[in-house]
Amino acid sequence: MTTKTPDGKIINQQEKIYMPIPQQFGRGDKMGRGPYEKSGLLKDTSLPPLRTVKETFSIPLYKESKKDGKLARTIISNDITVEVELWYLPYGKKDDEGNSQMWQKVTKKLSIAKGGK
Amino acid sequence: MKFVKVLVILILVGFALTAFAAAPAGKKAKTIDELVKMYDSSSCKDCHAEIYAEWEKSLHARSIFGPAEVGRTAATLKTTVENGHKDWPYSGVKKPEDMKVEHLMVCASCHLPQLAEAEDSVAQEIMKNVYAFKETDDAAAMKLQSLNINCLVCHQRNAIVHKWVDGYPEKNVVYGFKNGEHPSPDFPKMKQSKIMGESILCGQCHGQGPNFAQDNPTQCATLYGSYNFAYIPEGERETCQECHIKKSKLGHNMQSYRSPEMAKMALDMHVYAEAFQWRDVATTTPAATVIVELKNKAGHAIPDG
Secondary structure, three states: OEEEOOOOOEEEEOOOOOOEEEEEOOOOOOEOOOOOOEEEEEEEOOEOOOOEEEEEEEEEOEEEEEEOOEEEEEEOOOEEEEEEEEEEOOOOOOOOOOOOEEEEEEEEEEEOOOOOO | OHHHHHHHHHHHHHHHHHHHHHHHHHOOEOOHHHHHHHOOOOOHHHHOHHHHHHHHHOHHHHOOOOOOOOOHHHHHHHHHHHHHHHHOOOOOOOOHHHOOHHHHHHHHHHHOHHHHHEOHHHHHHHHHHHHHOOOOOHHHHHHHHOOOOOHHHHHHHOOOOOHHHHOOOOOOEEEEOOOEEEEEOOEEEEEEOOOOOOHHHHHHHHOOOOOOOOOOOOOOOOHHHHHHHHHHHHOOOOOHHHHHHHHOOOOOOOOOOOOHHHHHHHEEEEEEEEEEEEEEOOEEEEEEEEEEEEEEOOOOOEOOO
């Protein structure tokens, strides 16, 4: 998920990985990568069938500074674009033509009201 | 007495014939070409042209080579020897030439189950081609692609899982849904496989976890485990065939994440986003919240294999 200002500057980037994490030779705390060394699972963050997984991302839109000893938060941009992309990465990287696939992309424009108290 | 004697001779003749008939089935392939010939499916093309063309596009048609051109599966076979067998003190493998059928079986039990009917010379020939294969070396790439999960693997060799219940697969038979005559000279009979429409047919290769039947278990895929223990408990019962062959309309071109059809079937994504100003006494905090909802509509976890 990438948040940009109207001129394209990236102000926030977050990602969440969904995958079964196999154990190396069924022992210890290390992940096994090649099929020849995988046995068992250490953890599983893959998307389970027919369940809805809900992810909440918080994006701060301010810079922090101290003014006269007081905390101030100044807005970075009143208008932002949030791009949510869902990728399938069979070998773990995006830059992998013919293998990595972008399945979905949703773009949302958001704005923070100007003025007021 | 004469009668008995004749009977004895007949029985003996009978035995001799059976022994002769059984011998070719037990003979093991010595070369890749011999193994290819033992499961030669090229004749199926003459009458099942459409199915054949679909199958050719699937990964089953390149099961020890992998996705076209990339050769990712072949590359993984090499890593298996380099980072696996050669590294393991008790594997008996010090160099690629030491690879026997038993060693290659950690992958081949699913990627090329018919390797069980080959001699160690075939395992060595496969490794030779795996090491020779570079993007430019077409000969080695073609050799590796001649070995695959073809029509006769699913419609004969692996068409019966419970062999004490249903019998052992026969060499002159193609297994499908029906019993009857089959107009192919080498395969004159058609018999029913009780599992052709069942998930277990696919499950025998698509994984439940570590393969404990081996001296050094491997775990490539866990998908059939996920199907049984996560999908079925949701109250659904669609089979692998219903989604991958029928609903996808891809037929024998069984596909996954690379195909737009499957990607569309895979999940629903909804994004809810809002921006707001939160206030802690005098400090305003401009922020945004994005909620992403993902619903996996497949019959197993995503990703898996």
